Amino acid sequence: MGDLLLRATGDANMMRDMLVDTVVMISKEMLVIVVMVGIMAYMDWRLTMVSLAILPLLAVAMFQMSARLRAAVRKHRSKEGRMAMLIGSMLQGIAVIQVFGREEYEDERFGAYNRQDLKQGLKTVRLEANLERMAELVIAVGTAGVLWFGVRRVLAGVLTPGDLIVFTHYLRGMYKPLRRISWVTVRLSKATIAAERVFAVLHADDRIKVRKDARPAPRFRGRIHFKHVSFSYRPGLRVLEDITFTVKPGQTVAIVGANGAGKSTLCGLLPRLYDPDEGSITIDGEKISHFTLESLREQIAVVMQHPMLFPGTIRENIAYGKLDATEEEIVTAAKRAGIHDFVSSLPAGYDTPVGERGETLSGGQRQKIAIARAVIKDPAILILDEPTAELDATSAALVNRTLREVAAGKTTLRVGHRLSELKDADLIVVLEAGRITQMGTHEQLVRMPGWYRKVYELQGGAVPPLAEASGDEDEAALGLAGAAENEGCELAAASGSSPRGEGGGS
Structure with a gap:
């Protein structure tokens, strides 16, 4: 359950960042690169080709590092899911932990999980840093190549020193978006794994196959x-x-x-x-x-062994069986379930909050509200x-x-x-x-x-x-x-x- 909640919250938020912030950022940076390359090509197409020669090398380096980063992020998210599951089970079973005196044991177990998560998280951070350093190194090589080739063209009289200075200024303007794109690659790697985890849930095979020609059921006699x-x-x-x-x-x-x-x-x-x-x-x-x-x-109405009540009021829980139920129908269902007198004695009546899973009520009261919820469906x-x-x-x-x-x-x-x-x-x-x-x-x-x-x-x-x-x-x-x-x-x-x-x- 904890891992599912992490997928529905943390992983979904990462996907949102990928679909909104990242896409917008890449579009903007690519536009800057195109403009800068156009100006540089107008000034000297040979120097421009030298400056662009690093792109294949940068792409290969980012691809290889991204693959390693995705594997590390996948393990990290898996361990975070285990952490969330452990925390959820500890909170649900806190009474059992206290009764058996297992606070120290659970503290040690949580610490062990936390250390594993931290270790994997540090490994992921190191790979992120390596990817950024690799991008900086490749860009530095490209800058050095442009300066070396540009100086030679100045000495040959093809360019003036001022042209070279202006060109390097535009070169910095082109390489700066490349640095940002390498940073975005890190986020994309994380978001890709987040998408994998979310879609693994969404694409899980349905246990129930609904026929295309299925039709609404008539009122059952009940045989x-x-x-x-x-x-x-x-x-x-x-x-x-x-x-x-x-x-x-x-x-x-x-x-x-x-x-x-x-x-x-x-x-x-x-x-x-x-x-x-x-x-x-x-x-x-x-x-x-x-x-x-x-x-x-x-x-079909079901009354289960463990009556599940949702956070909200008694009225809302009874009406859950029939969302458009009137006040009269809710009261009638409560009377048939034998819970009306109790509810009426409460200060807030049917507007009384039941708490999480109905924790403010006794077992019999929860069960009768569950019965009322079933009865109201008729x-x-x-x-x-x-x-x-x-x-x-x-x-x-x-x-x-x-x-x-x-x-x-x-x-x-x-x-x-x-x-x-x-x-x-x-x-x-x-x-x-x-x-x-x-x-x-x-x-x-x-x-x-x-x-x-x-x-x-x-x-x-x-x-x-x-x-x-x-x-x-x-x-x-x-x-x-x-x-x-x-x-x-x-x-x-x-x-x-x-x-x-x-x-x-x-």
Whole structure:
């Protein structure tokens, strides 16, 4: 993050200097050189050719030194990026540093990074000085050559001493811009590396490829179907493997599993934070890749485990879900999220600043503002990614009650670890190592051997005796039910059954 901020600020400023100051300066100096060369050629074209003979030598010297300088600047900016990253991580983790008593350790680590940065910076400065000295040396050789050849022409009677003095005056006027151009070369070398670093970010491959014929999404009913979906962040390391299940409109589906099982990644595929490597995801029978990203995401709201609030007021954070929201809509969303009474009790009400990342609020308050931000969108689909993971029991109970109210009538995917909070879901999907190993209702899964029953019992839940194996129950619990594969059967079942019945059937 620190390196990205450096690229967005320091490197971008260098590019600005290159595009504005440097271009203007070079244009001006080149104009001066052309004028001076014209006057000198009018006075004596032979002396002018001698004065210009150093240009190829100067160009070669500047090219070679510039290449070395760019390499040094590239290393220097990289080390500065590491410094920025270290400072950022230290500021974010200052409480951890203090608790573990690692102030001296971090001071030494920062000092080591700083010394490396200083060493590389000095190397860069030396190369800059060498480039300027090289330019001065070449210009001195050119001046000496002009004086030697000019004196000989004076002795031969071709020029007068006064002509030579005037010529050398113009010669100084021509070489002075060359000195400035050599100095500009240093800035160009730095700006070139800055441009490399900025464009490396801008030209990074988009994870999401938007179709040219993508169209705005209609209002969703909320029927979601994952069909043989597989995904990997890196080639050969599958995070999700052959995921297939269906969510009916208005259903709540819980996605459970151990840490690293792929739960959050699975939810991230729906708003197209990533695209699957294989398989397809449809909403109301249409592939989500057929819709524009904006129209797709406009109908999906997400409440995350770590609620991200932006610097500003409570009103601005709630309205972030709908930028043109009216005051009435903001208040209504806050009431539905159960945060209105608290906000009203504040001296500044909805104009109360929340601080950076909402640091002036408690965890439950931040989460409820995040819920209000999601509610104000009036989404067709709601994704709840471990919304109570960092809350105490009381706050979690209050948030759960709020979530049940706001999720009513909406298709909801909820990720969680506290199975007691999820047992009322219409369908529970168990992920293990990126695969669906169980799928069914709480009543079905708790009577089947497997991850769900084991973890539910470990969390203090009362488990009934294991059910005798039956074909239908095995299919539901193992996620192999034909309904998850057959679109036609699912639609037929949806036409005559309740959401809860749909989730539990096979």
